[in-house]
Amino acid sequence: MKGLIFCVFVIMMLTPARGEEEEQLEQLVESVVLEQEEEYLECFRCDLGFWDACYTTETNCSRGELCYTGRGRAADALDVKTLGCVKAEECDVETTVELFSNNTIFAMTKHCCDTPFCNSAQTLSGYTIGHLAVAFLTAWHLIEALT
Template identity: 75%
Template sequence: MESVGFVEEEELLECFRCDLGFWDACYTTETNCSLGERCFTGRGKAADVLDVKTLGCVKAEECDVETTVELFPNRTVFVMTKRCCDTPFCNSAHTCPICTLLYLTVALLTACRITDTSMG
């Protein structure tokens, strides 16, 4: 009897995505990763005072690696490390709508202050 091998299709991992958040405030959406990607939570600190956060999908070799993030051309803004996981929505973000509004307002004011200071 000849055995027939079935190749099981690999399911795409579902994760939360946030392009840029401050402290634990992050506006999240859901996203599907590409094959071979994992969910990640990235954390860094801008100007030694502003905690930044990102969520999303990343290639496995980028996990637990410190990377430099530039928001403006030729300007290093912060260093970030991406921590990875490999189960659906394992990079969940805490939600608190009132806290999010407060954090984002403070973050925006701080970012404006940092920009004014570095420009002048």
């Protein structure tokens, strides 16, 4: 008889009360709903721009990423800019970047923000992009000729 009473007692202790069960279910539903409501951040993307000019497209960041505007300087003469998504730990950290296979390196710092399209940039026409490409190639050849 003592064994039966002990088993009943153990079962009662291990079985959650009805209120606790409902509370656990409610917490589970809330966490699933919050996860589904979490939207991916939308940002502008520009792989490489010069000065404040960047040809931008729209992109969706991965979970946990922020929008960023990266600013740097190549060869102490050319201001470069990138836009996009980045992990939070890469924000406000200066990194060096290899631009071409000829080891042209520039320092870049990514400044982050956390609202949709907060890394806005000017949009460029094809005409402006052409001028920028010519200016960049001219500067690149001049740098190569001096070294």
